[in-house]
Amino acid sequence: MxxxxxxxxxxxxxxxxxxWHRVHPVSPLVRGWVAVAAVVFVFGRNSLDSLFTGGWNGGSSLTGGAPPWLIAAVVGAAVVIFGVAFYLSWRFTRxxxxxxxxxxxxxxxxxxxxxxxxxxxxxxxxxxxxxxxxxxxxxxxxxxxxxxxxxxxxxxxxxxxxxxxxxxxxxxxxxxxxxxxxxxxxxxxPETPVLELKPARIVGAAVLSSTTVVALGLLAAVIGLGAWSGRPGTLVVALPIFIGIGASYWKAVTGDFNFRIARSPDGxxxxxxxxxxxxxxxxxGRVQAVGISQGPLWRPLGWYKVHVNVAGYGSDASQHGSRTVILPAGTLDEVMAVLGLVFPDPGVDNPFEVFTAGLRGHGNAEGFIHSPRSALWIDPLTWRRNAFRATGTALLCRHGLVFRRLQVVPHERTQSLGLRQGPLMAALGLVDFELHSTVGHIRPLVRHMSVANGLQLFDEQAARAATARRIHRSEKWLQADPPAGAAVAAEHHHTIEEQHSGD
Incomplete structure (x- = not known):
């Protein structure tokens, strides 16, 4: 090759x-080392048990009373079985x-x-x-x-x-x-470095995450329960939970350690x-949606996390979402730099002000349209935070007060649209707008819109998405672009056909 x-x-x-090509001959061993380690562990544990119960005398206690030739035969058979299995696995993979x-x-x-x-x-x-x-x-x-x-x-x-x-x-x-x-x-x-996160930032982001809030709440509950019952041993019962929390910290730090992001012609x-x-x-062009979030403990430091939806990643449960994170903890300037990589055309002349209003703003600042006053009855704290804005290239969805979120979906990546309304929302003249993207961490939603705004956004977003998909450039990003005006001419021709078909 x-x-x-x-x-x-x-x-x-x-x-x-x-x-055809084959993988490296050592590959089966690298994949199956856990099975080998398990056999060694079982045999070693039995030997240690025998050592502490029967001592070294006679040596037979180390083998559980079995003759040495039988132990050697079992070990040899295991080596042969693993060797044949590893060889066949390598031989039939190409x-x-x-x-x-x-x-x-x-x-x-x-x-x-x-x-x-x-x-x-x-x-x-x-x-x-x-x-x-x-x-x-x-x-x-x-x-x-x-x-x-x-x-x-x-x-x-x-x-x-x-x-x-x-x-x-x-x-x-x-x-x-x-x-x-x-x-x-x-x-x-080649690649050009964009930013690199220092270890202190990674550790700080883990310590100030929602895991800490859960851990402190659990610790307070356990201490309170122990004081109320008069049994300090209650802390021992919660020990496995705290071990799991510690493992969560470890995974967060080691997973994001040495985080670097760069740009290249490949993406x-x-x-x-x-x-x-x-x-x-x-x-x-593979990013289907971008989500920016900020928890309450990060707010004094001005840190944000950036997720993406990519077709094929799904919910990414096996990696605890690490593959969908393109910025574990970044400042506002770093967030804008990352957005420039995955979303180079924001569709507005003042992207910094618009996205800042989406992350920190309230009300109708920078063209955002928030929930009507009737939403005060079911959303008293965040009705002015829940808002949307459509730019020339994407729809921005803003919501959340304690946990702030801004979701960005390019028009051409819109899969489907939906309006949702319950009995109480119907009585208040409200509706939720759902924008369906690829399955992933980000689920775009505009909460508690007025019915009029919801219906208008539904029709306009459907038209924007259809137009954007028709003029979107080829998925093969290094192919030569079509001649100037070809995309516009194609769109004009399609519009004429639609008008004729509707007559």
Missing amino acids: SEQRPGGDQDFSTDAPEI YQVTDDHVHINSGVIFHQQRRARIDRVQAIDVVQPLVARAFGLAELKFEVADGGKSAMKLAFLKLAEAKRLRAAILARAAGVVVDAASPALVQEA VRLHYGLLETRAQTIPP
């Missing part, structure tokens, strides 16, 4: 139909990258053949778990637009090979043309992780 030039630059080309698809075949007894269209690739990660890093290996994980159930993995490859493969897939997804007679070789796109690149490192690439 790859060629090496004498000068040392690594280039990339896709595979012919008859060419992959291929063509100009249009990525193929992965695996399975010994039950064969699995997976194929993903390269132009549907939404994001690519190069992941290095701790054990894989010891061998200089990495896992290549990429998502296609399939609601979070389509992750394809190649585990494990040499780190350099994983990067080369990532570059090859991204180049083809970007629309780089390959001449069949002389295939184009594409170098890995937004994220680097993070302490024990397991991850290099994440989100190509241009």
Whole structure:
């Protein structure tokens, strides 16, 4: 798949139909080390139990009374079984990258053949778990637009090979043309650093998170219960819960440690992780929605968290949402810098003022339209915070007082719209507006609008979304754009056809 030039630059080309590749021979061991460790643990624990109960005398207690030749035979059989299983797992796993698809075949007894269209690739990660890093290996994980159930993995490859493969897939997804007679070789796109979070920021964000509020509340409840019952031992009962809270802190700190974000022609690149490192690439135009949030403990420091919805990530429950976070804790200026990467055209002349009003403002500042006064009866504190504004390229949804949230959805990424109204809201003349994006952390919603504003927004947003999808540029971001005016002409032609069809 790859060629090496004498000068040392690594280039990339896709595979012919008859060419297949295998993962690194050590891959099964890296994947299955937990099973090996479990066998060693069980055997070692039994040996230690025998040691403390029977001592060293005779040595038979260490083997539970079994003869040494039997123990050696069991160990040898385990080595052979694991060795054969690992070899077959490696032998029957192969992959291929063509100009249009990525193929992965695996399975010994039950064969699995997976194929993903390269132009549907939404994001690519190069992941290095701790054990894989010891061998200089990495896992290549990429998502296609399939609601979070389509992750394809190649585990494990040499780190350099994983990067080369990532570059090859991204180049083809970007629309780089390959001449069949002389295939184009594409170098890995360079990246320009944008920002880096210091360890103190990561630790501070974890300590000042909602986990701390829960921990303090639980601690107060346990201490109060112990004082009321006169049994200080009550604290022991809550010990497993506090261990779980400590594990949550550990995961938050190690997961976001060394967080860096950069831009490249391939898209937004994220680097993070302490024990397991991850290099994440989100190509241009793959972000379906952006969510900015701020908890009460972060407000004095002016920190915000930025999430994104990306087709293929889904709710990201397996990673506790870390893959959908593109800024764990950033200042307002850093938030604007990140928004400029994933949302380069905000559709307004004063984006800083508009987005600041979306994050901190109340009322109708900077063109936001908030809930009517009748919402005071069911939303007395936040009725002036709940608001929306449509720009030339996106819809902004603002809500929340204690936990502030601003959700941004590009018009062309609108999947569907909905209006929701209960009996009490109907009596007050209110309605909730729902904008359905790709499944993910962000669920855009405008709360407690007037019925008139809700119906108007429903009709206007549907028209904006339809127009934006028709003139949206190709998903292949490095393809040449159509001639100037072609998109407008196409839109005009479509509008005329709609008018004729309605006559």
